[in-house]
Amino acid sequence: MRGLADLALAQARSLGADYADIRLCRYLDQDIRARDKIITGLGSSETRGFGIRTLYKGAWGFASSSEVTEEEIESAARLSVQIARSSAICQKDEVRMVDVPIYEDKWQTPYEKDPFQIPINDKKDLLLKINEEMLKVPGIKRTTSFMSFTREEKYFASTVGSHIEQLVLRTHSGYTAVAVGERDFQRRSFEAPPLNIGYEHIEKAPLVQNARRVAEEAVEKLSAAECPTGVRDLVLSPSNLSLTIHESIGHATELDRVLGQEADYAGTSFATIERVGKLQYGSRVVNILADRTMPAGRATVGYDDDGVKSGKWYIIKEGLLVGYSTNRELAAKIGEAQSRGCNYADSWRSIPIIRMPNVYLEPGGKDAPTPEELIADTKNGVYIEGRGSWSIDQERRNFQFGGDAFWEIKNGQRTRMLKNVTYRSNTVDFWNSCDAVCGKEFWEPQGVTNCGKGQPPQRAQQTHGASPARFRKVNVGEAR
Amino acid sequence: MINREKAKTLLEKVISLGTADEMSVRLGGGEEGLTRFANNQITQNLAFSDRALIVEAAFGKKVGVASTNMLDEKSLKEVVERAEIFAQASEVNPEYMPPLEPQEYEKIEAHFPATANFGPEKRAEKIKEVVEPCAGQGLITSGTFASGEAFSAIATSRGLFAYHKQTSADFSITVRTADGSGASRASQTDVRRIEDLDTKALAEKARERALASRNPIELPPGDYAVVLEPEAVAELLFFLFTSFDARSADEGRSFMSDRKCGGNKLGQKIVGENIDIRSQPGHPFILGRPFFSDGLGAREIAWIEKGVAKNLSYSRYWAKEKNKRPTGRPVSLVMQGGKHTTKELIKSIPRGILVTRFWYIRFVDPNEILLTGLTRDGTFLIENGEIKSPIKNFRFNESPVRLLQNVEGITAAEKVGSSVVPAVKAHNFTFTSISSAV
Structure with missing residues (x-):
């Protein structure tokens, strides 16, 4: 790999590139799907290739190919510089990047059991067992379950002098039961959250143990009351909060959005530069960390695709906006000395762009309530688990989210099940309405596996953890 | 890009490497360039070429799938072996449908060399042409310009071979006012002929509307x-037609399920009489793909006629169960x-x-x-x-x-x-x- 990488960098330099980097990548996926008593999908994919990024007189070029040969690498390096020259046709400010140390390193996801070495039979038997459990519940008409694993091998080298080899391993499994009634159909899901870890994650997750309950709750939803309309207190579980954190904080604090680079598609952000250190994004119990080092995090790596060592920092501290997700190019634009290491490309053929890291809500302190205490202290509210409908505007202000399962809270008691609940707020109002976050023993990592951004669209994955938290007086039921 | 003859040779070779009872082999790929701009200058500019070979192998009704983007001898053998190992390890799928035999397809000419050859310099010039006037008026532009070519091919152990190639170009531009109170966007996507892409007109449309949208007032919801x-x-x-799957409707998991009488809403009036919507892959504005990924022909189908649901989307399996002709998904939609x-x-x-x-x-x-x-x-x-x-x-x-x-x-x-x-x-x-x- 090193020889091929050095060839690309030398070729780019000889053509006048001020900076160049290359990623040589191999991605291996395995995906198993079951529907009711049938294995409906059993397959694997492998893709290999490289991408060369060059900076020529302050303008970017990028070329990639699936033919990993010396000739093709030389040819792609030439094309990358040619493209950079064409970028200069419409370029007013030269790209400048903050410095990065030179690294020679190997890094990999810590894991115990390589999922690709686990027999297929073990995996499909588990999925069929889960479906069998769910199908025992009267009223269940469709069950689906899946497992997916990814192995990402990446060799990064740049003209800065770094040579970095990384291996990322991803594991995920989950299932859904669909109940059909006389008036409607309803779903309920469960998952071993997507994490970067080995097969031990699947073995330890209570997948079969929860199958019957999940199916029963799908059936119960059929006769559940519709979402009330008005203002309610919300107690949100980590499995629901994860996507709310992702959409209303993670994306809003990506520096490329803030600086208008994603204006044509994903949008911009209300959390603009002049508001750093001033905007009370949330209440004082809201502390949000960005972290590319957390164990098993879906966005956890040793180094980003700029060759920057990964780190951990506050985005929101005691409710105050204090930081962004950055890369080498845009950190320079806001006068920061170092990148936060958030550049990521989802494939060898994609250009790295800023992707949010693992972004999570810190648990409450030693006096924080338990979830039971939080509910006991809530008079008129809704408790929400899981993920449902989600939509947010292009500046990340107005959002409307749903969930997977809902229960009414009346006078401190979790009571009847509800369905089709939506809550709608504005980001800053919502996070300022947070008055309690449960303690660290209730903190759970949840995650997102299909975060879309960029043109052409790229996929990224993140872990968003939280303890259950309460939000006061939020609008619910506007969708009806 | 891999042409028809090479694709056929390669796919036949892959099938010959297999020992499975049935094989269905797909090859797709292409070459594309995409230039992004923001804050009135180019910010990203890329070129890629890629391909994907997908092998589906079946022993009886046990099916496995494997794919690769490497086409050397060793990789071809390896991907076939991987698909077959998965197939052997799988369970009997009673819903498995054997690969298709040769099919008749609509002839759709969708590949135009001028689009395929539209390189990064030309894209940059076109971008500059629309960005500079906006920048001169203190407006902020961002957008993309993509151009390229792609192909898809399929061969089966039952003698089917199909190949289709197409070109496409996409342009989008967002114009924002400097005070941040006005913005608009215009785009043309999936354009086959580069000469049909009017970047200046799109930029003017976005500019005019961005200026017209400044200082919006608040209206009550x-x-x-x-x-x-x-x-x-x-x-x-797009969302409406995700509910047109016949099986979901028949099984009560869809808006198109008939909750009063059971079954589905086929033949029922679901929207106004003034609504007609059909799939028309060969429509001159669309020039879509003549076949689906499994080789089934994409054909003209009326989904809604005078407000009545005329067809639902039937997979090959569900069509067999219900004695219907398979339709494929609702794509290339044309609303009257x-x-x-x-x-x-x-x-x-x-x-x-x-x-x-x-x-x-x-x-x-x-x-x-x-x-x-x-x-x-x-x-x-x-x-x-x-x-x-x-x-x-x-x-x-x-x-x-x-x-x-x-x-x-x-x-x-x-x-x-x-x-x-x-x-x-x-x-x-x-x-x-x-x-x-x-």
Whole structure:
């Protein structure tokens, strides 16, 4: 790999590139799907290739190919510089990047059991067992379950002098039961959250143990009351909060959005530069960390695709906006000395762009309530688990989210099940309405596996953890 | 790019490497360049070439799938072996359908060399041509320009071989005012012939509307008469047709399930009589793919005629179960246009809203295809038949079914991506909250 990488960098330099980097990548996926008593999908994919990024007189070029040969690498390096020259046709400010140390390193996801070495039979038997459990519940008409694993091998080298080899391993499994009634159909899901870890994650997750309950709750939803309309207190579980954190904080604090680079598609952000250190994004119990080092995090790596060592920092501290997700190019634009290491490309053929890291809500302190205490202290509210409908505007202000399962809270008691609940707020109002976050023993990592951004669209994955938290007086039921 | 002859040779070779009872082998790929710009300059500029070989092997009714993007001898053998190992390890799938035999396809010429050869310098020049005038007026532009070619091929152990190639170009431009109070976007996507891409006209449309949308006023949420421009209509139709799967409908898991009588709503009037929507892959504005990934021919199918559900989407398996002809998914949608112009639709509205397009649409309740999303890139108050003022964006909670029941006027249909869709005027569209996003 090193020889091929050095060839690309030398070729780019000889053509006048001020900076160049290359990623040589191999991605291996395995995906198993079951529907009711049938294995409906059993397959694997492998893709290999490289991408060369060059900076020529302050303008970017990028070329990639699936033919990993010396000739093709030389040819792609030439094309990358040619493209950079064409970028200069419409370029007013030269790209400048903050410095990065030179690294020679190997890094990999810590894991115990390589999922690709686990027999297929073990995996499909588990999925069929889960479906069998769910199908025992009267009223269940469709069950689906899946497992997916990814192995990402990446060799990064740049003209800065770094040579970095990384291996990322991803594991995920989950299932859904669909109940059909006389008036409607309803779903309920469960998952071993997507994490970067080995097969031990699947073995330890209570997948079969929860199958019957999940199916029963799908059936119960059929006769559940519709979402009330008005203002309610919300107690949100980590499995629901994860996507709310992702959409209303993670994306809003990506520096490329803030600086208008994603204006044509994903949008911009209300959390603009002049508001750093001033905007009370949330209440004082809201502390949000960005972290590319957390164990098993879906966005956890040793180094980003700029060759920057990964780190951990506050985005929101005691409710105050204090930081962004950055890369080498845009950190320079806001006068920061170092990148936060958030550049990521989802494939060898994609250009790295800023992707949010693992972004999570810190648990409450030693006096924080338990979830039971939080509910006991809530008079008129809704408790929400899981993920449902989600939509947010292009500046990340107005959002409307749903969930997977809902229960009414009346006078401190979790009571009847509800369905089709939506809550709608504005980001800053919502996070300022947070008055309690449960303690660290209730903190759970949840995650997102299909975060879309960029043109052409790229996929990224993140872990968003939280303890259950309460939000006061939020609008619910506007969708009806 | 891999041509027809090479694709055929390669796929036949892959099939010959297999020991499975049945094989279906797909090869796709292409070469594309894409230039992005933001803050009035190019920010990203890329080229890639890639391909994917997908092998589906079946022993009896046990099926495995493997794919690779490497086409050397060793990789071909390895991917076939991997598919066969998975197939052997799988369980019997009683719903397995054997690969197709040779099929007849509509001939669609969709590859134009001028589009394939439109390189990074030409894209950069075109971008500069539209960015500089906007920048000169203190406006901020961003967008993309992509061009390239792609192919898809399939061969089966039952003698089917199909190959199709196409070119495409996409251009989008967002124009924002310096004070951040106005913005709009215009785009053309999935354009086969580069000469059909009018970048200047798109930039002018976005510029005009961005300026017109400055300093929006706030209107209370509620039910309004609306004129939805074609892009907004196309976005909602996409969600409507996710409910046209016959099996989901038959099994009670869809809006198209008939909850009174059982079964599905085929033959029932579901929207207004003025609504006709069909798949038409060969439509000259679309020039779509003549076959689906499994080799089934994409054909012209009426989904909704005079408001009545005429067809549902049948997979090969479900079609066999229900004694129907398989349809493939609803793609290359063409909604029948009307006689009005957008101006006439606006003129006929005493008080309503003009919507340029929507953003971030998601299901709220699939039982009734209740969707939520927001307006974006220019939303305007109509009063007494005229555009009165820009307004702040709205969040909607509405169903495309109800929208199409309430349509009162339709313009000529135009190309929106891979669909052909008109603007419509409809009453009682439900907006539920305000967004200050621009």
